[in-house]
Amino acid sequence: KAGVTQTPRYLIKTRGQQVTLSCSPISGHRSVSWYQQTPGQGLQFLFEYFSETQRNKGNFPGRFSGRQFSNSRSEMNVSTLELGDSALYLCASSLVQTEAFFGQGTRLTVV
Amino acid sequence: ILNVEQSPQSLHVQEGDSTNFTCSFPSSNFYALHWYRWETAKSPEALFVMTLNGDEKKKGRISATLNTKEGYSYLYIKGSQPEDSATYLCAFRSGGGADGLTFGKGTHLIIQP
Numbered sequence: 001k002a003g004v005t006q007t008p009r010y011l012i013k014t015r016g017q018q019v020t021l022s023c024s025p026i027s028g029h030r031s032v033s034w035y036q037q038t039p040g041q042g043l044q045f046l047f048e049y050f051s052e053t054q055r056n057k058g059n060f061p062g063r064f065s066g067r068q069f070s071n072s073r074s075e076m077n078v079s080t081l082e083l084g085d086s087a088l089y090l091c092a093s094s095l096v097q098t099e100a101f102f103g104q105g106t107r108l109t110v111v
Numbered sequence: 112i113l114n115v116e117q118s119p120q121s122l123h124v125q126e127g128d129s130t131n132f133t134c135s136f137p138s139s140n141f142y143a144l145h146w147y148r149w150e151t152a153k154s155p156e157a158l159f160v161m162t163l164n165g166d167e168k169k170k171g172r173i174s175a176t177l178n179t180k181e182g183y184s185y186l187y188i189k190g191s192q193p194e195d196s197a198t199y200l201c202a203f204r205s206g207g208g209a210d211g212l213t214f215g216k217g218t219h220l221i222i223q224p
Binding site (some may be wrong): 003004032035037041042043044045047048055056057058092097098099100101102103104105 | 113125142143145153154155157160180199202204210211212213214215216218
């Protein structure tokens with residue numbers, strides 16, 4: 001059974017640009033969550049989707065958005081990138097509120 | 112904002128020794144407590160999901176306990192091996208399950224041969 005796949009693995013963007021990250025969950029998992037990890041910080045919750053609906057959202061500005069498609073694949077978008085958005089972005093999928101299975105992450109560098 | 116604290120922040124343990132570390136979380140509105148192991152260059156891997164006060168879970172040499180009334184969980188590793196070196200994360204879910212996971216900053220464990 002394939003794991004959670006995130007693309008791309010690495011990304012370099014310029015301040016002010018926007019970026020879209022993709023996450024393909026484990027087959028059969030309808031819940032997808034996104035997390036940000038920056039140096040010195042733990043994993044910070046961004047948002048969670050279930051059956052194409054955002055169930056909850058973390059404490060991030062509106063520049064961070066996401067969506068989920070009918071096949072449970074999810075994308076997150078960050079607009080007007082800032083240097084502080086440089087981070088590892090992790091996606092996790094799960095059956096409803098059970099253990100989360102994480103992807104390898106996308107390492108975003110904003111220059 | 113929910114506060115999930117893990118201690119210690121880092122830990123050096125001799126191979127063969129046993130060790131334990133702590134996760135503290137809000138004692139109100141508890142839904143579940145997760146433990147994950149995160150090895151360098153890999154993805155976080157689930158160890159346990161605990162939901163009931165007094166829960167004890169075990170996987171090989173690793174076990175965990177849960178006290179929801181006082182808001183803490185312990186993770187124990189018996190007979191540490193070099194492959195146990197990793198960051199151990201706990202995550203708290205509240206709100207009847209409707210909220211996202213709030214992670215602690217982790218305990219970075221290094222096993223010295």
